[in-house]
Structure formats: structure tokens, C-alpha cells
Amino acid sequence: MKGVRYKGTSRVLGTAASLLLFLIFAICMIVIIGAGAGIYSRITGGYEATYGSSAAIKYVSNKIRASDSCKIMDGGKGIVLENGNILCVIYSSENGIYERNLPAGSEAAADGGELIVPADDLNVTENNGLYEISVSCGENSASVLVRKGGSHVENQQ
Numbered sequence: 001m002k003g004v005r006y007k008g009t010s011r012v013l014g015t016a017a018s019l020l021l022f023l024i025f026a027i028c029m030i031v032i033i034g035a036g037a038g039i040y041s042r043i044t045g046g047y048e049a050t051y052g053s054s055a056a057i058k059y060v061s062n063k064i065r066a067s068d069s070c071k072i073m074d075g076g077k078g079i080v081l082e083n084g085n086i087l088c089v090i091y092s093s094e095n096g097i098y099e100r101n102l103p104a105g106s107e108a109a110a111d112g113g114e115l116i117v118p119a120d121d122l123n124v125t126e127n128n129g130l131y132e133i134s135v136s137c138g139e140n141s142a143s144v145l146v147r148k149g150g151s152h153v154e155n156q157q
Contacts, residue, residue: 050137050140050142052117052118052119052135052137052140053119053135053136053137053140053141053142054142055117056097056116056117056119056122056135056137057133057135057142057143057144059116059117060079060090060097060122060124060133060135061131061133061144061146063081063088063090064079064081064131064133064146064148065146065148066083067081067082067083067088067148068082068083068084069081069082070082070126070131070148071108072124072125072126073089073091073108073110073124076123076124076125077091077092077110077121077122077123077124078090078091078092078110078122078124079091079124080108082104084104085103085104086101086102086103086104087101087102087103087104087106087108088100088101088102089101089102089108089109089110089113090113090116090122091110091113091122092119092120092121092122092123093110095115095118096115096116096117096118096119097115097116097117097119097122097135098110098113098114098115098116099113099114099116100112100113100114118137119135119136119137120136120137120138121134121135121136122134122135123135129147129148130145130146130147131145131146131147131148132144132145132146133145133146
């Protein structure tokens with residue numbers, strides 16, 4: 001009888017050990033997946049935070065380089081770019097940076113444009129043909145210096 005009882009206890013202990021090993025493995029996998037999800041969310045959060053400012057800076061700097069002439073709007077919150085028969089007004093508003101295209105000779109106004117990128121602020125300054133473009137998105141901000149060779153620069157009053 002002792003042999004039968006011993007085999008039953010052995011089977012129960014073997015099953016319990018297998019279940020315990022599986023439980024430890026499952027807990028480790030849940031911890032690893034949770035840590036990976038946390039890392040992924042921090043990476044994507046950082047990317048989303050910097051995407052707005054870097055995309056806006058690249059867009060505005062390429063527009064400045066491609067334009068025939070540039071006029072900085074009052075307070076540096078926008079810029080009017082002339083390229084042939086088109087005026088391009090790039091300005092910041094309460095929830096983003098906008099662009100509006102108008103025929104040449106129109107009055108450049110900072111309203112009614114299409115959203116380029118969500119951002120908090122755009123600031124453009126000029127010093128001897130060198131433009132500084134600054135964009136802020138939440139806690140992140142970025143700036144770049146752009147040279148426009150041979151352009152006619154005016155401050156719009």
C-alpha cells in the first residue's frame with residue numbers, strides 16, 4: 001500500500017512543480033511585456049512631441065529657400081513668401097501653424113489657411129539675410145537658422 005500512496009504523492013508533486021514552473025514563466029512574460037509596452041509608449045511619446053516642431057521647421061525653411069522674396073509679419077508670428085504669381089502666408093494661430101496661398105498683389109492676412117502641423121508657436125526673425133525659425137510644441141521647442149541668398153527682405157508693418 002505504501003508504494004501506491006508514494007506514486008500518487010509523486011504524481012501530485014510533479015504536477016504541482018510543473019504548474020509552479022508554468023506560473024513563474026507566465027509571470028515573467030507578463031512583466032517583460034509590461035516593461036516593453038512602457039518603453040514603447042515613452043519612445044512614441046517623445047517622437048510625437050518632437051515631430052511637430054521638426055516638421056514645421058523643415059517645411060518653413062524649405063519654403064523660405066524656394067521663395068523669391070520674404071516679408072516677416074508683425075511680431076514675427078508669420079512670414080509672407082512671394083514666388084512668382086503666388087503669395088504664401090505661413091503663420092501661427094492658437095492650435096497650429098497654418099499656410100494660406102493667395103494670388104500676387106492680394107493683401108496678406110493671417111487667417112483662413114490650412115493647418116500644416118499642430119504646434120503652439122511659430123516665431124521668425126531676420127538679421128542680415130539670416131532667418132531664425134523657432135517652433136514650440138508643448139514642452140519641446142526647436143529652432144534653425146536659414147540663409148536666403150539674394151532675397152529682398154522687408155518687415156511688414
